[in-house]
Amino acid sequence: MLEIFLSLHWINVFLAFLVYFFLGYLWFTILFKKLYLVSLGKENAAEQPLAMIFVFGPAVCTLVITITTAILFSRLEIQQTMDALVWGSFLGIGYLSANTLNIAINPNIPKPILYGAISSVYHFVGINLVALILVQNI
Numbered sequence: 001m002l003e004i005f006l007s008l009h010w011i012n013v014f015l016a017f018l019v020y021f022f023l024g025y026l027w028f029t030i031l032f033k034k035l036y037l038v039s040l041g042k043e044n045a046a047e048q049p050l051a052m053i054f055v056f057g058p059a060v061c062t063l064v065i066t067i068t069t070a071i072l073f074s075r076l077e078i079q080q081t082m083d084a085l086v087w088g089s090f091l092g093i094g095y096l097s098a099n100t101l102n103i104a105i106n107p108n109i110p111k112p113i114l115y116g117a118i119s120s121v122y123h124f125v126g127i128n129l130v131a132l133i134l135v136q137n138i
Contacts, residue, residue, distance in 0.1 A: 008070050009138065016133035017066040020126040021059055027122045039115035065096070066130050073134050081135060088131030089124070096123035 028036050037043045069091065078084055097120035104116035 041110035084131040088128035092124035
């Protein structure tokens with residue numbers, strides 16, 4: 001396992017992580033900010049300063065997802081763009097979106113389907129961008 005870890009294309013992994021993480025920033029603070037707040041029942045709440053856990057937590061999770069995907073792609077020998085998109089979609093729907101929706105179905109989230117849709121589509125798009133970057137020869 002250590003051999004696989006060391007043989008990853010770390011420039012691709014780091015670039016994929018940055019793109020996925022930055023997409024999250026755009027997705028939740030610009031593109032879908034209002035809908036996201038509605039899904040959480042906070043559309044009328046006063047804006048609070050951003051605590052660092054809401055930056056570092058998603059960064060660590062996104063990094064783990066990206067590295068895990070890189071290891072999986074390495075083991076499966078995914079090297080072609082179409083294969084990357086197929087596997088990215090498979091992971092996006094089968095793990096990330098399904099798990100996000102499962103987490104959203106929670107009495108603490110007032111609009112779980114809306115929350116699940118916003119977050120699931122983010123992860124679907126994000127993991128496919130990761131997949132595309134991982135198979136590039138950078």
